[in-house]
Structures are given as C-alpha cells and as structure tokens.
Amino acid sequence: MIRVLLAEDQAMVRGALSALLKLESDLDVVGCAADGEEAWQLTQRAALDGNGPDIVVTDIEMPKLTGLELAQRIREREIGCKVIILTTFARPGFLRRALDAGVSGYLLKDAPAEQLAEAIRKVHRGGRAIDPQLALEAWSGDDPLNDRERQVLRLAGEGMSAGDIAGQLHLSQGTVRNYLSEAIGKLGVSNRIEAYRLARQKGLL
Amino acid sequence: MIRVLLAEDQAMVRGALSALLKLESDLDVVGCAADGEEAWQLTQRAALDGNGPDIVVTDIEMPKLTGLELAQRIREREIGCKVIILTTFARPGFLRRALDAGVSGYLLKDAPAEQLAEAIRKVHRGGRAIDPQLALEAWSGDDPLNDRERQVLRLAGEGMSAGDIAGQLHLSQGTVRNYLSEAIGKLGVSNRIEAYRLARQKGLL
DNA sequence: ACTTGCCCGTGACAACTGTCAGCCGGATAG
DNA sequence: CTATCCGGCTGACAGTTGTCACGGGCAAGT
Incomplete structure (x- = not known):
C-alpha cells in the first residue's frame, strides 16, 4: 500500500x-x-x-x-x-x-x-x-535571477512600492530599488511591471 | 439516473x-x-x-x-x-x-x-x-470603470508607460495619467499595478 | 594576506507617476 | 439661449522609480 x-x-x-x-x-x-x-x-x-x-x-x-x-x-x-x-x-x-x-x-x-x-x-x-x-x-534557457531579485520582483508584482518591499524584507529602500533595477536589466525590459510579467511567464518566480 | x-x-x-x-x-x-x-x-x-x-x-x-x-x-x-x-x-x-x-x-x-x-x-x-x-x-459591485479607464488600465498592466499608452490610443500623456489616476481612485488602491490586479480579479477588464 | 565575488547600503540625478485645479469645445437639456 | 455635463487637454507639484557610481563587510579561494 x-x-x-x-x-x-x-x-x-x-x-x-x-x-x-x-x-x-x-x-x-x-x-x-x-x-x-x-x-x-x-x-x-x-x-x-x-x-x-x-x-x-x-x-x-x-x-x-x-x-x-x-x-x-x-x-x-x-x-x-x-x-x-x-x-x-x-x-x-x-x-x-x-x-x-x-x-x-x-x-x-x-x-x-x-x-x-x-x-x-x-x-x-x-x-x-x-x-x-x-x-x-x-536545460535550454537559463535562469538569470538570484533569490533576492526573485523575492523583490514577486512583491513588486503585487503592487508594493520599494518602501513597502523594504519593510517586508528588512532591507533599505535603496537596496530594493537596486535589486529591481538589476532584475529589469537582466531581463532586458524597461520597468518592474514588464519584468514581473516576463519572469512569471518564464516560470522564474 | x-x-x-x-x-x-x-x-x-x-x-x-x-x-x-x-x-x-x-x-x-x-x-x-x-x-x-x-x-x-x-x-x-x-x-x-x-x-x-x-x-x-x-x-x-x-x-x-x-x-x-x-x-x-x-x-x-x-x-x-x-x-x-x-x-x-x-x-x-x-x-x-x-x-x-x-x-x-x-x-x-x-x-x-x-x-x-x-x-x-x-x-x-x-x-x-x-x-x-x-x-x-x-449585482452589487457594478462596474465603476468607463471605457477609457479600462483601456488605459489594460495597457498599463502590460507594462507600458503613460507615454507609450498615449501613443497607442492617440491621447496626450497627461490625459492618460489622469485616467490612470481616476481608475486608481475609483478602485481604492494606490498605484497602477494594484489597480490592474484588482480590476482583473473582479473581471472588469 | 590578497584577490574575487556577493550582499547590502548610500547618495545623487533624471525620468516617470499620481494628484489636483482648471481650460476648452461639443453635446444635451432646460 | 444658456446651463451643465463630459471628454480631452494642460501645467504644476510632490513622491516614486530606475540608474549609476561607489563603499563597507563577509566568505571562499589562491
């Protein structure tokens, strides 16, 4: 059984x-x-x-x-x-x-x-x-995002501001913005919304 | 049967x-x-x-x-x-x-x-x-959004900036921002991302 | 000990966003 | 005809976002 x-x-x-x-x-x-x-x-x-x-x-x-x-x-x-x-x-x-x-x-x-x-x-x-x-x-496409970027992106995708996210993750606002900027750059898009959508679609979240 | x-x-x-x-x-x-x-x-x-x-x-x-x-x-x-x-x-x-x-x-x-x-x-x-x-x-929550607000919100939800949206809909950037602001206010949220999510969740898009 | 890399943070700047008050022209209605 | 509403536009303002350069700390290799 x-x-x-x-x-x-x-x-x-x-x-x-x-x-x-x-x-x-x-x-x-x-x-x-x-x-x-x-x-x-x-x-x-x-x-x-x-x-x-x-x-x-x-x-x-x-x-x-x-x-x-x-x-x-x-x-x-x-x-x-x-x-x-x-x-x-x-x-x-x-x-x-x-x-x-x-x-x-x-x-x-x-x-x-x-x-x-x-x-x-x-x-x-x-x-x-x-x-x-x-x-x-x-095993074809690879995952460019690290853990922090994923976390931050996920929260950003729910509509939270950099400040909100910073509070939730116990980081500073600037750091959060840096991570978001990183993620946006890595994914080749131009703002957090597109980054979230793309990451989500690719199953990277 | x-x-x-x-x-x-x-x-x-x-x-x-x-x-x-x-x-x-x-x-x-x-x-x-x-x-x-x-x-x-x-x-x-x-x-x-x-x-x-x-x-x-x-x-x-x-x-x-x-x-x-x-x-x-x-x-x-x-x-x-x-x-x-x-x-x-x-x-x-x-x-x-x-x-x-x-x-x-x-x-x-x-x-x-x-x-x-x-x-x-x-x-x-x-x-x-x-x-x-x-x-x-x-039958209670009737649709607070008008056509323009819906259009604008939908595009905003795809990651487009106010300028992009203005181009696509042949409006001015300021007008687009006004519509977004309206929609955000009507839905009682604090930015376009939340507005998009909420509208979508309620089937208003 | 020294590099190398990563994580977290700062400060500054330009661009974008959200809000508000108000202007204009057309439609509608009294 | 005039009042009013509505769709669209503008300009201005504060707040947020995206970018960048840079500094300190910590761990792992060499």
Missing part, C-alpha cells in the same frame, strides 16, 4: 484527484491539504509518528507555501518521502527549480489521468517521472 | 472529476470532452439519437469554444439540456455573462468537491446552483 498525501488549493480539484486515486487498490490517500503550509504540517507530524506518507503529490501555486518550497523543505529536514509536482504550468524554470529541490516527479495537469497513478508507482519504486516534453526544454 | 457530460481541457482534472462523479450511484458520466467544440459535437449528436446528456458540466476557458459560448449554443439550438459552469474564476463579469447565456449553475473549483454532485442534482430537479458569495457581488 503506497501512502499518498495530496496538496492542491482548489477544493474541487483536490476532491476529484482524491476520488481518482482511491480507485486504485494499491494507493492510500492518507491526507489532503489546501495549501503548502498545511501539507508541511501534516507531513511532518505524520512522519514523527512513523506513519508519514511515502509520496506527496503537490501543486505549485498555493497560498502560504508553494509546492517548490514544500519540496525543498521536505528534503532539507530529511523527512524521507518523495515529492511529485502536479501543475498546470509547463514552464522550464519551474521544472528546473523543482529538480533542484529534489522532486522525483513533475507532471502536467494536461496529461492523461492514468499517468498520475503510474507516476506514483514509478516514483515509489525509486524511479523518476518527469514529463518528457518538458525535460528537453528545461 | 442523471446523464452527465463533462467538458474540461486539462486531462488530469477531467479524469479526476469523472472519477469523482462515478462514485455517485445516481449519476452517469456519458461523455468527456477536451474542448468546447468536442463537447458541442457530443451533445448534439447524442441529442439527435435521443440519448443526450441531461446536464453538461463545463469549464469556461477552453480551446476552440469557451464554456460560455457552448452554453449559448446549447440554448439557441434548443437542445434541452442544462449547463453548469465549473471554473477557477470568481469574476462577477463571467457570472453575469454566464447567466445571460442561460446556464443553470455556476460553481467555483475552490468549492468543496461534494458540491458538484449536489449542484447537478439540484439543477436536474429544475433548480439553480449559483455560488452564493459570487451571486451577491455580481
């Missing part, structure tokens, strides 16, 4: 995926989480009790903690469970960061439903399940 | 929803479509054979034919089956257009999974199933 934990913010989709996996006799859905933070709590707590999930299937874009951050944390704290990313976005940057975060699988929501159970089994056997089309693209 | 047809472009989600509905003993998933056009073909053909679906559950954003267009067509050709929209987007503008197209239900993918089956039954009995939170907004 493979123990699976599901993290996905859209309740309807979460419930439906759960129903899908419950049809498989060798899979056991031991938990569902509506955001990354909840998934982390559940995983960690269960792991301490010795009945943690074998596989975490997670979306990327979720409130509080993204799927990528969740994967990273699971690896850092050595929880010992595998992670499969299940997302809408075929962005090379996402896949790359997912691999850096040590995930074992990366599936698209566009893929046929049967692939999910198959991927879970494959990963559980110690294999990897990476969408083949995407795997190719991932 | 309620006959249901499912239209949703993401294969994984489509399969999962299908699994979810198959758990209900009084529901029968008689077809799945990956886009609006396919859903229309299936619905129409089955209707001619006298075994058309009672309910079509459809996403909005799909290739070829959107869920809204599908709903409209089903009503125009008097197929005689009900439509339930199932979408990510809580935009009052979408709901309004959906109602105009004669749909019987409008659910969010954020809603709990159980609601889908309930909504289907309710609509089959002749009722309506509109997300209550959304229903309020749709």
